[in-house]
Amino acid sequence: MNxxxxxxxxxxxxxxxxxxxxxxxxxxxxxxxxxxVEVKDFMFMPTPLTVKAGSTVTWTNKDDEPHTVVSDTGxxxxxxxxxxxxxxxxxxxxxxxxxxxxxxxxxxxxIVVQ
Amino acid sequence: MSDDQSLLTxxxxxxxxxxxxxxxLFALSGGVFTPIDLAMAASDKRGVAKLGKPxxxxxxxxxxxxxxxxxxxxxxxxxxxxxxxxxxxxQPALIIHTGDITHLSKPAEFDLAQQLFTRLRTTEMHxxxxxxxxxxATVTEYFNRFGKASDNKGYYSFDHAGVHFxxxxxxxxxxxxxxxxxxxxxxxxxxxxLKGRSASTPIVVFAHMPLWTIYEPWGWGTGDADQLMSxxxxxxxxxxxxxxxxxxxxxxxxxxxxxxxxxxxYPQPVxxxxxxxxxxxxxxxxxxxxxxxxxVSVVKHPSALALNDTALA
Numbered sequence: 001m002n003x004x005x006x007x008x009x010x011x012x013x014x015x016x017x018x019x020x021x022x023x024x025x026x027x028x029x030x031x032x033x034x035x036x037v038e039v040k041d042f043m044f045m046p047t048p049l050t051v052k053a054g055s056t057v058t059w060t061n062k063d064d065e066p067h068t069v070v071s072d073t074g075x076x077x078x079x080x081x082x083x084x085x086x087x088x089x090x091x092x093x094x095x096x097x098x099x100x101x102x103x104x105x106x107x108x109x110x111i112v113v114q
Numbered sequence: 115m116s117d118d119q120s121l122l123t124x125x126x127x128x129x130x131x132x133x134x135x136x137x138x139l140f141a142l143s144g145g146v147f148t149p150i151d152l153a154m155a156a157s158d159k160r161g162v163a164k165l166g167k168p169x170x171x172x173x174x175x176x177x178x179x180x181x182x183x184x185x186x187x188x189x190x191x192x193x194x195x196x197x198x199x200x201x202x203x204x205q206p207a208l209i210i211h212t213g214d215i216t217h218l219s220k221p222a223e224f225d226l227a228q229q230l231f232t233r234l235r236t237t238e239m240h241x242x243x244x245x246x247x248x249x250x251a252t253v254t255e256y257f258n259r260f261g262k263a264s265d266n267k268g269y270y271s272f273d274h275a276g277v278h279f280x281x282x283x284x285x286x287x288x289x290x291x292x293x294x295x296x297x298x299x300x301x302x303x304x305x306x307x308l309k310g311r312s313a314s315t316p317i318v319v320f321a322h323m324p325l326w327t328i329y330e331p332w333g334w335g336t337g338d339a340d341q342l343m344s345x346x347x348x349x350x351x352x353x354x355x356x357x358x359x360x361x362x363x364x365x366x367x368x369x370x371x372x373x374x375x376x377x378x379x380y381p382q383p384v385x386x387x388x389x390x391x392x393x394x395x396x397x398x399x400x401x402x403x404x405x406x407x408x409x410v411s412v413v414k415h416p417s418a419l420a421l422n423d424t425a426l427a
Contacts, residue, residue, distance in 0.1 A: 042390030064182045065392035066218055068249055072290055080218040080249035083182065100290035103245045104390065106333050108290050 036060065037109065039067045039081070039101075044109030051091060053113050058088040067107065072098040169275055170208035171199050171236070172320070172408035174357030175377030177246065178227040179217035184380040184393030185401060188217075192230050195378045195407055200235045207274060209236050212357035212375060213244030213285070213322030219255050228259065243268060244322040244358065245285040253286070269300050271307050278311065280304065282321040284336045294323035294336040301341050308345055316351040324356045326365070326372050329385035334359055346370065355408070359391065376406035 035055050038045045040062040051057060059069045061081040069078040069087050075097070078087035091097065091113040101107040173195065180188045199206070209231075216223035231239060240263065247256040257266045264270035268283030282304070284294035319325065325342060327335030336342075346352045352370040360377035361384065381394045381404040388394075396404060 042392070063390075063392055064184070065390070066246070066249070077251065079251055080246070082218055098290065100288065102288050103249065104333055105288040105290055105292050106331060 037111075038062055039069075039107075042104055042107055044099075044101075044107060047109035048096075048112050049110070050112040050114060053094050054090070054092060055113070056088050056090045057111055058086050060084065060086045066103060067101045068103055069099050070102045072100065168202065168204060168206035169277065170210050170318075171206045172210045172212060172355055172375050173199075173378060174212040174375040174408075175214040175244065175360055175379055176211070176227060177214055177217040177377065177379035178230070179220060179223035180379055180393070182380075182393055184395045188379040189226060189230060191402070191405055192227075192378045193233070194402070195405070196230065196233050199407065200233070205236050207236070207238065209234060209239040210279075210281075210320055210355065211239060211241040212320050212355060213242050214246040214357060214377075215241065215244070215256070215260075217246055219247055219250040221255055224255055224259055240272070240279065240281055240320075242281045242283055242320060242322055243285060245288075248285055267300075267303075269303060277316045277318055280307065280317065280319045282319065282325075282342075284321050284323045284325070284339075289337070292337055293327065293330065293333055294321075296321075296336060296338050296342060301338065301345075304342060305345055311349075313348050314350050316353070317346060317349050318353045318355065319346065320355040322356065323358045324363075324372075324374055325354050328359060328363055328374070332385065332391045334385065334391070343370070359385075360394075361404075373408065375408045376404065378405050378407065381405070 034046075034049070035051055035057045037047070037049055037057060037059045039059055042063065042065075044059070049057065059078070059081070061067050061083055064083055066080045066082050068080055069076070069089075071077065076089040076099070080103070081087055091111060094113045097111040097113065099109050099111070176192050177188050178192070185191060199209075215227045241260045243256045243260070257268075261268075263272075264281070264283075268286070269281060271278060271280045273279070282296060282300065284296050287295040287297050289295060319342075321336070323336055324334055325336050325339040327339075329335070347368065347370075350369050354370060354372045356372075356374045357377070359374050360380065360382035361374065362376055363372075363374045365372045381396060381401070382391050383394050394404075
C-alpha cells in the first residue's frame with residue numbers, strides 16, 4: 001500500500017507542473033503588451049515580465065501584508081505599498097532588471113526590456 | 115544536587131518551550147532565564163516580588179498603522195499591553211522595543227506610536243528598527259525619532275544593573291533572496307564593544323529579525339549571525355531577543371538563550387504554514403492570547419550571583 005502511494009505522488013506532481021507550463025508558455029508571448037505585475041501570496045507575477053523599451057510597469061500589492069519593489073542596482077525603489085497600492089517605473093533602456101521586496105527579500109522578480 | 119546541576123536543569127527546561135496567556139515574565143537568575151507566565155505573575159504578586167526588580171520589558175511588532183481584518187485596532191491592543199505593563203507589581207527599569215514600531219514607516223504612524231508610548235510609566239525605552247520601519251524612500255523617519263542613541267547607525271550598547279545591552283540592526287543591506295544582514299562594519303563594532311569585557315558580564319542582545327535561522331524560506335533569520343555568535347560564545351550568560359515572527363520561539367544553546375517575542379498587533383502563522391508570513395486571522399476571542407510582551411527581571415545584582423552560587427554549592 002505504501003509503495004503504491006510513493007509511486008503515485010511523483011506522477012501527480014508531474015501532471016501539475018506540466019499543467020502549469022501549458023498555461024504559462026502561450027501567455028509569455030503576449031507579455032510584450034502587458035505591463036502589470038501583481039504582488040500576491042508573497043510572489044511577483046508574472047516573472048520574468050518582458051516589455052518594450054519605453055514601457056511603464058506597474059506593480060500592485062494584492063496581499064494584506066505590505067511589500068516593496070527595490071531594484072538590485074538601486075535604479076528604482078518604491079516605498080511600502082499597502083494593500084491595493086501601486087508603484088510604477090518607466091523602462092527606457094533595453095536590458096534585464098532584477099528586483100526584490102525589501103520587507104521579504106525572498107521575493108524576487110525580473111523585468112526584461114526589449 | 116549541586117547548584118551547577120540545578121542551573122543545567124533549568125536550562126534544559128527552557129528548551130522548545132511554548133507559552134500561553136498574555137505574556138511571559140523572565141527572571142534572570144545566575145544568568146539563566148526562568149520564564150513565569152505573566153498572568154500568573156499578576157495573580158501572585160508576593161511570590162513574584164521576591165524575584166526582585168524587573169529589569170526590562172520587551173515589546174515588539176506594534177505595527178501602528180495596520181488596520182486589516184487580523185486586528186483592526188492595533189493602537190487598542192498596544193494600549194492594553196501598556197496597561198498590563200503599567201499594572202505590574204513593580205515597574206521595570208527599561209522598555210526594549212524590538213522593531214516594527216510602525217507598519218509602513220509613515221510619519222503619522224510613528225507619531226501615534228510615540229504618543230501611545232508616553233503612557234508607559236517606565237520612560238526609558240530602547241529601540242531597534244524593523245524592516246517595516248525603514249521602507250520610506252530616504253529611511254529617515256525612524257532615525258529622526260529614534261536614531262540619537264546610535265548616532266543614526268542603528269546599533270549601540272549600554273549598561274544597566276550590571277547587564278550589558280547591545281542593540282543591533284539587521285533589516286538594512288538585504289541581499290535579494292537572502293536573510294537579514296548585520297554587515298562587516300557592525301560586526302567589527304561589536305568586536306570592539308565586547309573587547310576586554312569580563313566573561314561573567316550578562317549580555318542581552320536585541321535586534322528585530324531572529325539572530326538564528328528559524329525558517330529560511332520566509333527569511334526568518336540573519337545570514338551572518340554566526341559571526342556575531344562566535345564573539346558572544348565566551349560569555350557566561352547571553353540572552354538574544356528578537357521580534358519579527360510575531361510568536362514565541364525559543365532555544366537554548368550552551369550559555370545562550372534565544373527568544374522571539376509575540377507581537378502586540380497581530381499573530382503570524384507558524385513557519386511554513388500558508389503562502390507567507392502575513393497577518394494571521396483568528397477569531398476575535400482568541401486574538402488577545404496570541405499577542406503579548408516579554409519581561410525580564412534580575413533576581414539579584416548579577417555581579418553578586420557568581421559568589422552566591424559558590425556559597426550554595
